[in-house]
Amino acid sequence: MTTAPVExxxxxxxxxxxxxxxxVLVRRNLLFLLMSVEIMLNAAGLAFVAAGSRWQQPxxxxxxxxxxxxxxxxxxxxxxxxxxxxxCGKTIDADAASKMRG
Amino acid sequence: VTVVFYISALVAVLATVMVVTRSNAVHxxxxxxxxxxxxxxxxxxxxxxxxxxxxxxxxxxxxxxxxVFVVMMLNVTASQARERxxxxxxxxxxxxxxxxxxxxxLFYTLVGGEFSTPPTAMIAxxxxxxxxxxxxxxxxxxxxxxxxxxxVGAFHLGRQEPTxxxxxxxxxxxxx
Numbered sequence: 001m002t003t004a005p006v007e008x009x010x011x012x013x014x015x016x017x018x019x020x021x022x023x024v025l026v027r028r029n030l031l032f033l034l035m036s037v038e039i040m041l042n043a044a045g046l047a048f049v050a051a052g053s054r055w056q057q058p059x060x061x062x063x064x065x066x067x068x069x070x071x072x073x074x075x076x077x078x079x080x081x082x083x084x085x086x087x088c089g090k091t092i093d094a095d096a097a098s099k100m101r102g
Numbered sequence: 103v104t105v106v107f108y109i110s111a112l113v114a115v116l117a118t119v120m121v122v123t124r125s126n127a128v129h130x131x132x133x134x135x136x137x138x139x140x141x142x143x144x145x146x147x148x149x150x151x152x153x154x155x156x157x158x159x160x161x162x163x164x165x166x167x168x169x170v171f172v173v174m175m176l177n178v179t180a181s182q183a184r185e186r187x188x189x190x191x192x193x194x195x196x197x198x199x200x201x202x203x204x205x206x207x208l209f210y211t212l213v214g215g216e217f218s219t220p221p222t223a224m225i226a227x228x229x230x231x232x233x234x235x236x237x238x239x240x241x242x243x244x245x246x247x248x249x250x251x252x253x254v255g256a257f258h259l260g261r262q263e264p265t266x267x268x269x270x271x272x273x274x275x276x277x278x
Contacts, residue, residue: 012115
């Protein structure tokens with residue numbers, strides 16, 4: 001029994017990354033921006049796991065664990081920033097954040 | 103195994119497209135959870151069961167709960183009519199269908215016996231753990247420092263400033 005081909009795993013990772021990038025470029029809601037960044041990080045981890053599965057090394061999964069840690073930290077800080085911005089400016093539009101001064 | 107992989111990949115791509123095109127944040131979160139679950143199935147099909155379990159527990163469990171909490175906190179003035187609107191089938195029928203496809207895959211792999219003997223190309227969790235605490239132990243320490251910094255930063259940003267003087271309360275929230 002063999003696993004799925006690694007090229008298709010990498011293709012899926014590229015498609016998910018492209019969709020996440022599209023979300024970052026198109027959406028202006030900060031919550032959706034953060035979700036799209038999560039999709040992109042997840043796609044990068046998928047590429048690592050697919051490559052690790054291709055060469056039968058556990059290093060890819062270790063890298064995925066590090067990406068998971070980084071995503072958790074980024075979401076915690078990002079959501080705190082969104083709450084802070086919402087509390088001050090009553091908006092979570094990304095363009096409204098460009099009017100900050102000081 | 104390849105059939106499971108392709109169906110999961112299709113579900114992941116469809117759910118991700120729905121995530122970036124929704125206007126309602128709660129609907130997008132439901133689709134994002136389905137997308138993460140299907141990516142976990144892809145991990146299992148690629149021969150990485152440990153990472154698949156972590157994807158479900160940490161990504162679809164912990165991080166998505168954080169998102170749901172923040173969405174609930176951003177509109178605290180939810181009325182009865184909006185609750186009824188959220189319970190309309192238009193909101194959850196799409197994620198339910200995609201999740202049902204994943205559940206069908208699960209039953210197929212459990213009953214069909216294709217996974218009863220693990221694939222030979224599978225990387226065991228013991229191997230991952232030995233590598234994680236062997237050559238990558240410095241990275242583990244750095245990850246703990248990163249999590250500590252994120253904890254302190256999130257606590258500092260999310261703290262409610264005690265407004266001592268009402269007139270200067272706007273300037274007291276200078277951290278925003």
